[in-house]
Amino acid sequence: MEINDKSDKVLKKEGSAPGRIPMKARTFKGGIHPYDGKELTRDMPIREVEPSGEMVYPLLQHIGAPALSLVKPGDRVLVGQLIGEAVGAISANVISSVSGTVLKIEPRLTARGDEINSIVVENDGLFEKVSGFGEKRDYRQLGRDEIIRAVKDAGIVGMGGAGFPTHVKLSPKNPEEIEYVIVNGAECEPYLTSDYREMMESPELVLQGLSIILTLFKNAVGVVGVEDNKPEAISQFERIISQKRLERISVCPLKTKYPQGGERTLIKAVTGREINSALLPADAGCIVSNIDTVISVCRAVSLSTPLITRVITVTGDAVQNPGNFRVPTGTSYRELLEAAGGFKGQPEKIISGGPMMGNALFSLDVPVTKNSSALTCLLHDEAAQEEQPCIRCGRCVSVCPENLVPQLMMKYVRQGDYEAFEKAKGMECVECGCCSYACPAKRNLTQTFKQARQQILAQRRREAK
Numbered sequence: 205m206e207i208n209d210k211s212d213k214v215l216k217k218e219g220s221a222p223g224r225i226p227m228k229a230r231t232f233k234g235g236i237h238p239y240d241g242k243e244l245t246r247d248m249p250i251r252e253v254e255p256s257g258e259m260v261y262p263l264l265q266h267i268g269a270p271a272l273s274l275v276k277p278g279d280r281v282l283v284g285q286l287i288g289e290a291v292g293a294i295s296a297n298v299i300s301s302v303s304g305t306v307l308k309i310e311p312r313l314t315a316r317g318d319e320i321n322s323i324v325v326e327n328d329g330l331f332e333k334v335s336g337f338g339e340k341r342d343y344r345q346l347g348r349d350e351i352i353r354a355v356k357d358a359g360i361v362g363m364g365g366a367g368f369p370t371h372v373k374l375s376p377k378n379p380e381e382i383e384y385v386i387v388n389g390a391e392c393e394p395y396l397t398s399d400y401r402e403m404m405e406s407p408e409l410v411l412q413g414l415s416i417i418l419t420l421f422k423n424a425v426g427v428v429g430v431e432d433n434k435p436e437a438i439s440q441f442e443r444i445i446s447q448k449r450l451e452r453i454s455v456c457p458l459k460t461k462y463p464q465g466g467e468r469t470l471i472k473a474v475t476g477r478e479i480n481s482a483l484l485p486a487d488a489g490c491i492v493s494n495i496d497t498v499i500s501v502c503r504a505v506s507l508s509t510p511l512i513t514r515v516i517t518v519t520g521d522a523v524q525n526p527g528n529f530r531v532p533t534g535t536s537y538r539e540l541l542e543a544a545g546g547f548k549g550q551p552e553k554i555i556s557g558g559p560m561m562g563n564a565l566f567s568l569d570v571p572v573t574k575n576s577s578a579l580t581c582l583l584h585d586e587a588a589q590e591e592q593p594c595i596r597c598g599r600c601v602s603v604c605p606e607n608l609v610p611q612l613m614m615k616y617v618r619q620g621d622y623e624a625f626e627k628a629k630g631m632e633c634v635e636c637g638c639c640s641y642a643c644p645a646k647r648n649l650t651q652t653f654k655q656a657r658q659q660i661l662a663q664r665r666r667e668a669k
Contacts, residue, residue, distance in 0.1 A: 268294030390465030
């Protein structure tokens with residue numbers, strides 16, 4: 205395992221070797237402090253949504269190969285039934301969240317803007333479950349392979365947005381080299397509070413899920429990273445850790461700053477170690493999982509419950525009753541909005557996710573998937589401003605968490621010089637949006653880099669074939 209020398213010195217100097225996380229709030233270089241909008245929903249307890257309309261289950265809700273449909277039109281399905289099977293090395297199961305009848309299997313629009321082959325189920329409203337659903341079991345009596353199998357069977361993926369299959373993440377080549385299992389409780393994206401509500405309402409599930417993962421990595425310690433604008437959550441975790449004497453688990457307060465919850469910036473803040481696009485967290489001795497992902501691991505392993513719900517924040521100044529909702533996957537965003545009282549004014553922008561990294565929606569007739577996190581509806585689109593010429597102020601450079609030079613990257617893309625873009629380390633861009641936010645000329649930096657990276661990756665795939 206090759207770790208940046210400077211990072212290792214920081215670890216030793218600050219006493220943050222495995223098992224000794226400092227209590228001072230940690231952070232990374234760069235970043236921004238946008239208006240977070242969290243006051244709209246942070247104190248709103250999670251409410252259950254019981255859908256009544258048709259349910260749509262895309263067979264690709266994750267990184268990797270699409271799942272293979274195991275049902276056909278006319279089949280009856282139950283809550284917790286496997287309807288799409290993972291195929292290939294990187295894929296994830298798809299599980300029904302309702303009982304009902306399969307209407308059709310056809311391409312359907314998703315929140316990301318693409319059409320994905322999907323299983324459409326007519327919800328009968330009975331919510332009949334498969335046998336064994338919800339049965340308790342003691343994870344301490346299960347072996348490593350049994351735990352990973354339970355996670356795979358449950359169809360769990362990274363629920364922070366990336367959607368990487370969790371059973372694959374928990375199966376690194378050298379598990380004995382993993383030193384940190386980090387739970388991402390930063391939730392730095394503006395407006396989102398679903399993870400915060402989970403931390404406040406279900407902290408025991410978070411810590412039990414982390415304990416389950418730690419059984420897979422005997423040389424690792426567990427760290428819950430939480431931004432310091434969430435002091436109640438930090439105190440709650442510390443109290444439970446102390447009461448239950450969880451010696452391998454600690455809380456690491458993080459400085460409130462966007463994008464503190466990014467995988468690379470989180471690893472840097474917690475451990476002092478650095479990774480780039482050519483490395484995985486495991487290469488730095490780390491496993492990183494989102495709050496909801498860790499809770500899903502707990503439910504899958506200890507409660508025989510697959511991933512069939514998501515906690516989603518419905519928020520923004522265009523929403524009548526902003527709040528946090530536990531929603532069965534497959535539910536329409538339109539039905540989710542109705543649960544929040546609908547619009548109180550005509551929004552200029554509707555986003556799946558938050559304003560920094562979310563995807564703009566032109567239709568609410570898309571399904572909630574495993575990696576849905578929020579529905580943000582804004583009366584005014586502040587990003588819709590006319591672009592001006594670059595004034596070379598350097599603000600984009602100062603806020604970039606990857607230490608890139610966005611103004612140069614933009615120049616190369618505009619010139620069509622993708623080779624120079626790559627030499628300027630453009631492929632290291634994490635598309636966090638900090639540069640676009642800080643730019644006084646309101647240049648579409650992040651969107652331009654995203655498109656450039658997509659073209660370069662597509663060209664690499666063509667060349668590989």
